[in-house]
Amino acid sequence: KQEVTQIPAALSVPEGENLVLNCSFTDSAIYNLQWFRQDPGKGLTSLLLIQSSQREQTSGRLNASLDKSSGRSTLYIAASQPGDSATYLCAVDTGTASKLTFGTGTRLQVTL
């Protein structure tokens, strides 16, 4: 059974810092990995999707990497801003009907 773990569970950084969120998964037979953002009381917004054949994806200040063989992904956020404060979730897709297995998330707070 696929298990997804995210470290740290919570993180507080001052504005402007670069930061890294970690995600690990136990079964490397994945179809893709996605990073989502969730604001309080809201649904999930997809940030980046990395196919199993890819090593990384970039969108603006966000960069996600994938090392499938070691079961790890990182989300790098450059020059953090207070608006980045949210919970970040990673999810793996094992290709079975695209059912996602989610990590428990990292709650990020960026302070002024």
Add this chain to the structure above:
Amino acid sequence: GAGVSQSPSNKVTEKGKDVELRCDPISGHTALYWYRQSLGQGLEFLIYFQGNSAPDKSGLPSDRFSAERTGGSVSTLTIQRTQQEDSAVYLCASSLSTLQHFGDGTRLSIL
């Protein structure tokens, strides 16, 4: 453009009552998913619909949970004889391919 719409946004009910949660997917999306997000359990897959195929119900936690999707569009998730452990946020997502688009969820509280 309209995203995934869920109703109600909040639902409070007494233990033992039945509840129905509704999801309106993005028009044209063939796949629809229900997930549950609860404290301590994170986000869990419940059920998946794809076109006219039989749904994948492998994530439903008990036979008190059921879901249907009428006309390949709107879906309702029904929980019968609710228990306190059913308290959670129920999220719906739809997709045309790989990327899933999520609604804001229904926050269900069982008293």
